[in-house]
Amino acid sequence: MSTVDKALGVLELFSETRTSVGLSEAARLLERDKATVQRYLSALESQGFLEQDPLTRGYHLGPAVTRLAMVRELTYPVESAVKNILTQLVQDTGETAHLTHFQGKALSEVQIVETTVKGTRVYIDPASLLPLHATASGISFLSQVDPSQINSLLGRSFEQFTQETPVSRESVMEAVAMAQRKGYARALGTYETDVVGTAAPVFNMNNEVCGSIAVAAPTSRYNAEVGQQIAEYVIDAAKAISRIYGARDAQAQHAAE
Numbered sequence: 001m002s003t004v005d006k007a008l009g010v011l012e013l014f015s016e017t018r019t020s021v022g023l024s025e026a027a028r029l030l031e032r033d034k035a036t037v038q039r040y041l042s043a044l045e046s047q048g049f050l051e052q053d054p055l056t057r058g059y060h061l062g063p064a065v066t067r068l069a070m071v072r073e074l075t076y077p078v079e080s081a082v083k084n085i086l087t088q089l090v091q092d093t094g095e096t097a098h099l100t101h102f103q104g105k106a107l108s109e110v111q112i113v114e115t116t117v118k119g120t121r122v123y124i125d126p127a128s129l130l131p132l133h134a135t136a137s138g139i140s141f142l143s144q145v146d147p148s149q150i151n152s153l154l155g156r157s158f159e160q161f162t163q164e165t166p167v168s169r170e171s172v173m174e175a176v177a178m179a180q181r182k183g184y185a186r187a188l189g190t191y192e193t194d195v196v197g198t199a200a201p202v203f204n205m206n207n208e209v210c211g212s213i214a215v216a217a218p219t220s221r222y223n224a225e226v227g228q229q230i231a232e233y234v235i236d237a238a239k240a241i242s243r244i245y246g247a248r249d250a251q252a253q254h255a256a257e
Contacts, residue, residue: 006032007040011049011061012248015206020058079111081244085237086113086213092233093215096122099202099241100137101211105153106130107137110211122195122216133158133172134165136187136197137212142172143179144201144209150176164189184231184238185212189219196222198230200238205246213238 013021013029021029027037041059044050048064082099089097096115100107106129115121132138132153142150150173158167166172179185187197199214215230 006030006036007043010037010040010044011065014061020053020056020060022056022058026059078244082241083111083113085240085244086111089113089213089215089233089237090115093217093230095215095217095221095230096124097213097215097237098124098137099211099213100130100141102141102209103129105155106132107135107141107211120218120220122192122218124216131159131161131191134161134187134191135214136185136190136199137214139172139175139179139185139187140199140201140212140214141209142176143185144203161191162189162193164193166190182231183235186227186231194219196227198227198234200231200234202238203242203245203247205248207247210245213241 009030010026013026023034023038023041026041027034030037041050041052045052045059045062048062048067050059051062052059086097086099090113094115094117096113098112099110101110108129109124109126112124112126114123130137132142142153145153151169154169154172158165158169158172160167166175175185175187184198184200187199189195191197196217196219197214198217199212201209202211202213204210213234215234217226217230
């Protein structure tokens with residue numbers, strides 16, 4: 001790891017819950033000696049990436065970070081960046097792709113890019129709320145939720161949308177466990193008949209799951225080989241969007257089997 005990488009690692013210490021950090025704490029978190037960390041802090045402060053509080057002696061993010069964030073949003077807005085990833089996902093898979101965010105106890109559509117393939121295609125209602133138990137998006141989201149919260153999110157009843165919809169907590173948790181192992185969820189006709197959904201979780205700047213990205217394909221174009229290819233593309237797209245959202249590493253994200 002280069003000196004630049006090590007110095008920039010200091011910036012990764014900051015979050016919504018850790019808004020300030022002192023020298024001793026930074027050295028402990030980075031597992032480096034104080035003299036080395038002090039050099040990193042001083043270098044970052046001199047460039048405006050950090051500021052030091054004269055009273056507490058703690059460091060917080062400086063104006064250079066704000067300036068770069070504004071430049072980033074002006075030159076490459078998050079919405080545009082996400083749409084580009086969805087568009088590429090559609091080109092790679094030939095199927096409709098969509099991004100959802102968690103809202104209440106369901107997932108709401110954020111962006112949808114439809115396939116240009118002629119013939120049968122999956123239509124996604126932009127106003128729809130996707131149930132967690134019956135969709136690939138929902139299952140992939142649940143696969144990264146703290147287990148203690150899953151019961152409250154699922155509730156007591158499971159609406160049946162098709163004959164394939166899982167309608168018991170046990171069947172839903174089996175699907176969640178599989179998604180945890182694979183890094184993606186697959187739902188075959190569980191929400192809409194003749195539709196196969198493949199989804200992977202998306203993470204925010206706190207490395208917390210915030211939604212899912214998915215590809216919806218008609219069963220007429222689906223087979224095991226196609227399914228594996230779609231899964232790989234979806235996982236890569238989920239990681240790309242998570243990076244755009246500020247996820248700091250790929251710790252919570254899995255690779256396809």
